[in-house]
Amino acid sequence: MNSQSQKVLVLGGGIAGLTAAWELSRQNISVELVEKSCFLGGHSIGFTCKATDRCQQCGACSVEEMLKNVVNEPLINVHLKTELKGLNKADSSYKITLQKSDIDLPVAQITQRANGKAAKGFSKHNNPLYVTESDKNNMGSQCEVDVDALIVATGYSPFDPNRKSTYGYGKWANVITGLDLENIIRENGALVRPSDGQKPAKVAFIQCVGSRDERLGNLWCSEVCCPYAMRMAGSVKHDNPDAQITMFYIDIQNTAKEFPVFYEKIKQNIRFVRTIPVDIYPLENNCLELRHMAEDEGAPSSESFDLVVLSVGIMPGKDTGKISEITAIPINQDGFFDSTSSDLGCFVAGTAKGPGSIATTMADAGKTAFEAMRYLGVMK
Numbered sequence: 215m216n217s218q219s220q221k222v223l224v225l226g227g228g229i230a231g232l233t234a235a236w237e238l239s240r241q242n243i244s245v246e247l248v249e250k251s252c253f254l255g256g257h258s259i260g261f262t263c264k265a266t267d268r269c270q271q272c273g274a275c276s277v278e279e280m281l282k283n284v285v286n287e288p289l290i291n292v293h294l295k296t297e298l299k300g301l302n303k304a305d306s307s308y309k310i311t312l313q314k315s316d317i318d319l320p321v322a323q324i325t326q327r328a329n330g331k332a333a334k335g336f337s338k339h340n341n342p343l344y345v346t347e348s349d350k351n352n353m354g355s356q357c358e359v360d361v362d363a364l365i366v367a368t369g370y371s372p373f374d375p376n377r378k379s380t381y382g383y384g385k386w387a388n389v390i391t392g393l394d395l396e397n398i399i400r401e402n403g404a405l406v407r408p409s410d411g412q413k414p415a416k417v418a419f420i421q422c423v424g425s426r427d428e429r430l431g432n433l434w435c436s437e438v439c440c441p442y443a444m445r446m447a448g449s450v451k452h453d454n455p456d457a458q459i460t461m462f463y464i465d466i467q468n469t470a471k472e473f474p475v476f477y478e479k480i481k482q483n484i485r486f487v488r489t490i491p492v493d494i495y496p497l498e499n500n501c502l503e504l505r506h507m508a509e510d511e512g513a514p515s516s517e518s519f520d521l522v523v524l525s526v527g528i529m530p531g532k533d534t535g536k537i538s539e540i541t542a543i544p545i546n547q548d549g550f551f552d553s554t555s556s557d558l559g560c561f562v563a564g565t566a567k568g569p570g571s572i573a574t575t576m577a578d579a580g581k582t583a584f585e586a587m588r589y590l591g592v593m594k
């Protein structure tokens with residue numbers, strides 16, 4: 215069989231799925247790219263550029279570049295608002311049943327254009343090329359595709375900050391997540407407080423929200439939230455030089471080679487306090503009081519801020535259990551997919567296996583596509 219007649223189904227249209235699909239198409243392999251939501255790019259297409267006086271290597275622009283590659287590639291057939299319904303292995307191929315979503319999915323990460331038809335994405339340039347109109351006609355309809363291999367790239371779910379009730383997310387307007395902060399900056403062109411649209415003078419970042427937390431049963435480090443929050447804090451400080459920014463943390467995680475230099479530089483502008491606040495209380499003017507144990511004395515302490523940003527952790531994707539049942543890919547004790555490769559032609563890529571940055575996710579997805587090609591005999 216030549217590679218042009220081979221076909222792979224990639225489940226998930228985030229950065230892992232986009233990268234895997236693109237790498238497969240580079241070798242002339244056809245791809246059915248299946249995405250549950252109504253847009254491609256996953257969580258990371260909502261990330262803003264964090265450049266200060268220089269690029270901070272956040273990777274956000276790579277997502278957009280990959281997105282453009284994929285939507286312009288004729289070998290990649292995109293199915294939006296579509297889910298995996300069933301799978302049958304027959305000899306060396308898979309018969310896969312797909313279903314158009316029968317619910318009108320929330321479009322939290324897209325905004326409607328004035329004409330109410332086409333939606334545009336949260337990408338840097340707001341290009342609408344990867345978003346479709348809401349298509350109610352085909353809701354619930356099923357189709358079958360025959361493919362030679364499957365790559366599951368269904369990504370992660372951000373920790374739900376409502377589960378950390380002592381922080382008052384959803385209750386106090388100025389307690390937000392990192393993704394909320396991205397959206398505020400994108401929509402307003404600047405950092406403003408949700409409560410009154412004013413520039414905050416004091417901003418706190420709280421690390422490890424939902425990660426490394428025994429009471430929640432989430433013992434893992436999410437790996438990406440330290441460098442992510444530091445880039446975000448650095449970018450905010452660059453754009454708002456008068457703002458005082460404090461980061462509350464347990465310890466700083468990052469294994470990237472260039473990270474120690476970056477950390478030393480950012481410490482010149484951001485205050486780091488090694489303790490995690492226990493709770494947050496509202497004050498006058500929608501300010502917030504953070505209560506914590508003082509770093510050195512171990513005594514109770516508190517401080518007020520205008521805005522608090524929660525660095526929420528990475529959790530297994532919401533559909534992991536359902537997809538595991540259909541595909542028989544095992545799940546590990548933390549709830550992520552356990553498989554890295556398969557001699558049956560069923561592979562897992564990216565953060566569906568555990569936390570990862572944009573760069574590591576793209577590298578892993580490329581490696582997984584390579585493994586799939588080796589399984590198909592396209593690569594040695």
Ligand code: SF4
Pocket residue numbers: 262263264265266268269270271272273274275276
């Ligand atoms: S999006 Fe990130 S990687 Fe791209 S230019 Fe901006 S800071 Fe650099």
Ligand code: SF4
Pocket residue numbers: 421422423425426434435436437438439440441464465466467525527
């Ligand atoms: S990366 Fe940092 S903030 Fe995230 S869980 Fe690990 S230590 Fe906590």
